[in-house]
Amino acid sequence: MGQENSDNLFDVPDGVLPAGYDSESKGYQTVIVNDKIYVIGGSSDGARLSIDVKIFDKSTGKWLIPTILGSKPMPSKGHSSIPVNNDQILILKGDCSAADCFWFLEVDTPYVREQAKLLGTDVVAWTKGVVGDGPKPVVISGPSGVGKGTLIAKLMKEFPTTFGFSVSHTTRAPREKEINGVHYHFTERSIMEKEIREAKFLESALVHGNLYGTSIEAVEAVTDAGKRCILDIDVQGARTVRAGSLDASFIFICPPSFEELEKRLRARGTETEEQIQKRLRNARAELDEGKSVGLFDHILVNDDLETCYENLKKLLALNDRTDANYQPTAKSFKIPLSHSISNKDQKFLIHCRTSELGKERTSFTWLQSLLEPYCKQNDAAGLDFAVSSLQPNYVTASLGFS
Numbered sequence: 001m002g003q004e005n006s007d008n009l010f011d012v013p014d015g016v017l018p019a020g021y022d023s024e025s026k027g028y029q030t031v032i033v034n035d036k037i038y039v040i041g042g043s044s045d046g047a048r049l050s051i052d053v054k055i056f057d058k059s060t061g062k063w064l065i066p067t068i069l070g071s072k073p074m075p076s077k078g079h080s081s082i083p084v085n086n087d088q089i090l091i092l093k094g095d096c097s098a099a100d101c102f103w104f105l106e107v108d109t110p111y112v113r114e115q116a117k118l119l120g121t122d123v124v125a126w127t128k129g130v131v132g133d134g135p136k137p138v139v140i141s142g143p144s145g146v147g148k149g150t151l152i153a154k155l156m157k158e159f160p161t162t163f164g165f166s167v168s169h170t171t172r173a174p175r176e177k178e179i180n181g182v183h184y185h186f187t188e189r190s191i192m193e194k195e196i197r198e199a200k201f202l203e204s205a206l207v208h209g210n211l212y213g214t215s216i217e218a219v220e221a222v223t224d225a226g227k228r229c230i231l232d233i234d235v236q237g238a239r240t241v242r243a244g245s246l247d248a249s250f251i252f253i254c255p256p257s258f259e260e261l262e263k264r265l266r267a268r269g270t271e272t273e274e275q276i277q278k279r280l281r282n283a284r285a286e287l288d289e290g291k292s293v294g295l296f297d298h299i300l301v302n303d304d305l306e307t308c309y310e311n312l313k314k315l316l317a318l319n320d321r322t323d324a325n326y327q328p329t330a331k332s333f334k335i336p337l338s339h340s341i342s343n344k345d346q347k348f349l350i351h352c353r354t355s356e357l358g359k360e361r362t363s364f365t366w367l368q369s370l371l372e373p374y375c376k377q378n379d380a381a382g383l384d385f386a387v388s389s390l391q392p393n394y395v396t397a398s399l400g401f402s
């Protein structure tokens with residue numbers, strides 16, 4: 001497995017590799033971006049190679065010890081890598097499912113440059129690529145007690161295979177019927193703060209005196225399952241997501257009146273009087289914020305529950321559909337273990353031998369009809385894909401063959 005653009009290949013001299021790197025089996029790939037050499041790979045447990053990162057600075061001739069942010073890819077049987085836009089490296093894991101085969105290592109993006117300044121070290125950051133233009137995640141926001149959870153529960157019950165809930169982390173104590181991992185990941189503050197520093201969260205905020213946050217993993221768990229992700233987050237969180245790279249629909253839920261909001265919050269019976277007062281105070285500011293220009297795409301008033309639910313379904317274009325006829329758009333395929341990757345005219349080509357495609361035929365079912373005639377005539381087939389410039393880290397597979 002290897003890259004075709006030999007400009008970016010670099011042989012690490014013997015004896016210079018960091019400990020744990022197996023230079024004999026070449027269980028690593030080297031990629032040059034600017035004046036640095038990124039060595040991606042590492043030790044093997046016999047079946048799988050770890051995907052670690054080491055950086056060699058050509059200008060100083062020294063190895064760097066970077067801070068590595070984000071969750072790194074699980075070991076694979078092999079991988080290829082290639083630079084993207086001089087600020088990221090695309091890593092393609094062989095013999096892995098579509099949901100886990102594309103990974104990006106940010107090496108010189110504005111985000112890692114900012115983190116490097118903050119931390120005073122070299123920084124790289126892992127992000128998992130998302131295959132296809134999946135349905136946009138939905139951010140639902142609004143003051144405490146307005147009925148967000150109730151509306152989301154109805155949606156999940158009626159459309160269980162369409163929607164998946166992004167399970168947030170929180171430092172607040174669980175309520176009587178709340179289940180860890182289902183309603184929230186209930187977490188200690190020090191642990192959550194550490195994970196926020198490690199960039200494991202898409203957003204986080206202090207809400208009514210507790211820390212709440214959406215982990216990248218929570219959203220990925222839903223999108224990897226081919227479902228549309230629903231986020232129930234406060235207005236601060238919505239603002240952060242809006243400013244970030246997740247392309248979502250933003251819906252704000254309003255109460256019919258402040259008195260009704262107070263009535264619902266009290267009737268729920270989950271907070272102390274002091275907590276209710278705090279939530280109501282915050283609600284006034286949130287209701288003002290909800291009207292801020294450009295933050296929310298839609299505002300729904302939750303007066304009569306059934307009417308509001310029908311309006312929500314209309315917004316999500318669900319009123320003429322049942323869950324039974326839903327077809328997820330995500331395609332299922334597997335990159336063969338033995339492949340190479342090249343970059344041409346802003347597109348990437350994955351090359352693999354016909355015999356490899358043959359082996360992978362069952363996982364390439366969606367390509368099969370297109371590939372069949374080609375495979376008969378040629379010994380090698382290529383799968384075109386592009387990295388979307390609109391949705392960073394989205395990989396739009398795959399219409400053409402070379």
Ligand SMILES: Nc1ncnc2c1ncn2[C@@H]1O[C@H](COP(=O)(O)OP(=O)(O)OP(=O)(O)O)[C@@H](O)[C@H]1O
Pocket residue numbers: 142143144145146147148149150151264265267268302303304305306
């Ligand atoms: N349209 C409605 N009419 C009357 N009661 C409602 C309506 N919608 C929700 N409720 C009730 O209001 C209470 C608060 O609803 P819910 O817990 O869904 O609010 P929430 O916005 O998710 O609150 P939080 O942000 O605190 O989690 C619940 O007891 C729920 O049954």
Ligand SMILES: Nc1nc2c(ncn2[C@@H]2O[C@H](COP(=O)(O)O)[C@@H](O)[C@H]2O)c(=O)[nH]1
Pocket residue numbers: 141142143144148168169172203204205207208212213214232233234235236237238
């Ligand atoms: N910014 C975020 N806000 C979140 C998240 N998960 C929930 N929330 C919001 O917190 C309040 C209070 O929730 P409760 O369960 O204690 O009643 C509510 O407005 C939620 O929308 C999150 O991950 N990030």
